[in-house]
Amino acid sequence: MAFQTPVTAEDILRAIHQKQYLLPAIQREFVWSPDQIRRLFDSLMRGYPIGSFLLWKVDAASATAYTFYDFLTDYHERDNPYANKATVPTGSGITAVLDGQQRLTALNIAIYGSHAEKRKHAWWNNPDAFPRKRLYLNLTQDAVENNDLGLRYDLRFLTEKEAAPEADSTDRWYRVGDVLTLENSGPAMYAELLRRKIGMENAEPYQRLYDLFRSVREQKPVNYYLEGTQDADKVLDIFVRVNSGGTTLSYSDLLLSMATNQWQHLDAREEVRKLVQELNSGGSRIFSFSKDVVLKTALMVAGVDLRFQVSNFTQTNMRKVESAWPDTRGALLRATAILNGFGFNERTLTAASVVVPIAYYLARRGLTDNYLTSGADAKDRLVLRQWITRSLMKRGIWGSGLDTLLSRIRDAIDEEDTPGFPGARIEKEMGALGKTLSFEATEIDDLLELKYGGQRTFAALALLYPGLDFAKQFHEDHIFPRARFTAKKLRDAGISPDAIDDYTARIDLLPNLQLLGGVANVEKQAKLPGDWLTSAFASEAEKTTYVSDNDLQDLPLGIEGFVEFFETRKTRMRERLSVILGVGA
Template sequence: MSFQTARTVEEMLTTVHKREYLMPAIQREFVWSADQITKLVDSLMRGYPVGSFLLWEVSPETAKTYTFYEFLTNYHERDKPHADRATLPHGSGTTAVLDGQQRLTSLNIALYGSFAEKKKYAWWNSPDAFPVKRLYLNLVDAPEDEELGAKYDLRFLTDDGAAPEQGEPHKWFRVGAVLDLANGGPAIMQELERRSIPPSSEAYQRLYDLYEAVRVHKPMNYFLVTDQDPDKVLEIFVRVNSGGTTLSYSDLLMSMATNQWKELDAREEVRSLVGEINGNAGRQFSFSKDTVLKTALTIAAVDVKFKVTNFTQANMAKVEAAWPQTRSALLRAATLLQTFGYNERNLTANSVITPIAYYLHLRGAEDTYLDSTADAADRLALQRWVTRSLVKRGVWGSGLDTLLTRIRDVLSANTTGSFPVAAVEEAMAAVGKSLTFDNSEIDELLNLKYAGQRTFSVLSVLYPGLDLSKVFHEDHIFPKSRFTKKKLAAAGIPLDRIDDYLAAVNLLPNLQLLAGTANIEKQNTLPGDWIGAAFPSEEKRATYLSENDLDGLPLGMEEFTAFFEQRKQRMRERLISTLGATPAIPGPEAPA
């Protein structure tokens, strides 16, 4: 291993764009955030060291047995999160980046590309959820919060977001445009003049610092490995990647599988399946490759732990052989979760899909299982178990590998032809994952809030007669829009009771699951008026009120708190009956 002459950022990225530098399959996916990219560029502009790089000179003979990938330029969290597979000319070697891929990719995005990540709370399949942004430097202003340690105001902005207001100077300079400047003197002055920015020392200095950081200074130091022994190279790779953003064992598993699978490309197969599970057929999930790989290990009947000792050729051969079954089982499991009413917002533990997929695999379930009348009872039993496990805190957290192994063992030994709920729960309890609930846990559930992570699951436990394959919304029984101090006072609520109203409006006893269309029609109508219109017959109205614990529903706002406490008690009793907890001793909030 030898030290090589340092290069400028521009020189290093030019080599990347000539495809002279590639990534070996053992490299993880790009994982840096927009903030990490801006901090890296800020460090370069301040003249700080950014660490050395480790490159591997791969001979043509060695290159034939490995898979390589190009560097990302335009990152898109949904549509383009992964680098493309590289095609090496026959008989060619290459230079592989063993350490520094995240930094090189980040600089490539910063100077040549774009970064598109999902906006908070946006739906995954929304066309506006992933605005395409490029890195810009504020030439006029310093960072708003310099306590964060940044000297320069660097931000990822849409091109429209970087455009100046009418009559304002064009202060946002696209970082990549520094490559178009002819020099670091007159060209910068001309650029500032074109932007109507006075040639102040601050503006000129900021752009000059960027020019020097990218095109003049040579911070890109690297070491070159020439050894062709893949085991030695892997050892070097693991050691140099022990810091920074941790390299997970799932990354190594997929990387090693890429080289060990004989017929399929593991990396491409996993990528494709993750995308299909999450976004096809109307699904909206956020399962990761870790979950897919864990399920693949489960179905292949090998140790589910992400340990290097499990990445043997024998185990990888089993995983590859079982891959078609893994793929089918996961797709059906995701569809089943969708029919249970789950999506990326309310599925609180993605790992629950693994035992579902394994069970479907064992029973040889086809697509007909998902909606056949003959399997309705089994689906209901599975749904109730899934929901209970999601409602209970801590089930899918620590000790996951042990839990999955125990459940796998029970399902493998099952001969009943249906999902063995009792046996599975017994095995879960044996490893500290009991699905029983005590009184304090029941009370905690009753205080869940609107749009909380577990709220949907609890409501589906309470009122299981709904066809959750259709769109259902969490709905305020008494409309939230009526709960402002001004509106409550106007409705005649005494001032000393208004705070009680405001504290209760978003809690579980004022929530129900309502079909999407019905929820839209209901809007801010009081529940008594809406029910009268939605259920014109007395019989249907009485059934709906009884099934949803809405007996005694008042017509106006005056009796809201009394209704709230009465429904809370009915919900407590229903939860105790459903979840198996010991009934609580009646108290002031829960009159007998």
């Protein structure tokens, strides 16, 4: 391993775009945040060391035996989160990056590319949820003192609109990638500042632009070692060792990397990537499953050890995983369709791991798409749904000891010789691990204190009132609308000041919540429940059925009877939950 002559950021990025440097398949995906990119670039502009890099010189004969990827330039969290597979011409060697991929990709995005991540609270399928942003430098002032990232330079990811100057004002935001177009660090910079209406009363704007120019095009902060061995085992050992720090290489990352080189007919990385995206956004689905869940399911379906440990990533096991991949893929797609049909999505599915045993059951029994809608399987789907919901409502089921739990569930499914989902047998195995699905009376009381938007609230309502068609979109809805419960509106409605706290303390709790279809929820808005019920149903019979099915008896016409209604419905819900969960039976 030899230390090489340092190079500029411009030089190494130019080489990356000329395909001289590629990423081996054992590399993880790009995981840095915009703030990490900003901090790295700030260090670069200050002249600080940005760490050494480790490269692997792969000769032409060895290059054909491995899979390589290009560097990511325009990151998009939903549409383009992964680097593309590279084409290596026959007879050509390449240089692969073993250590430093995250830093080099960060510099590439900062200078050549863009970053688009989902806006907070935006829906995954909203086309405007992922604004495309580039890295800009504020030429007129530095970052505020004592900022959270410790930045000296005011570097920000901005959209083109955010960076644009207002009419007749100073154009202060300079896209850092434009530094590559400056002809020199003298007159060209001066002309650029004049064009931007940035006065030269002091030298600070010029200095900032020069610091950017120097850091990218003159300084040589990229120090690297070059490994020339063609021994793949030695390279893998080096890779694991050098990736023990920074953003830690997870065992699932390593499994995916090793599978990529050990599968004979399929590309593991590409297959897992595509499946994750399809699970999360295919059809009407909106989930956030990770590759960890996919890989865990693949191990389970293949019948191998479920642990993410290096000793488990044998060639034999990887061949089994590849052989079972079509079954794994089909079962996971059906399992997510089932969860979607039960009304779950990324916000209401509180434990992603629950999809693993569902998929295994479908794969093990060879169940097809027909299972999703078949009337003959309706009873089995109900058993499955009740088990899923109860496991999500019970604390501690899908946390620690997951591998042991999944192994016992797999054994229970394998050993059951009667048709249908073996819920009782699975619950027995879970109970032996201290993960019982039996509920105590105190847990019923705890469930009745669940709040609007809470992790387990949707599951509790779905279990309480199962007669809904969850193929349609349902929302958690306040029976008595929250908008009516401000102190002023309560006083105006004749509620005594001494009773206001009794009202506001109950508004977001389970007994004031129901599941309501999306359209109906919009139509209801801030109507009192009595008014809404009168207008929402075409006949008195439909209204009566809805009231009975949802424990809405004795619903008061006005808000003054809210507390009494709340307590009465809470009692009915406690009785219903006790029966469903077998408490006191």
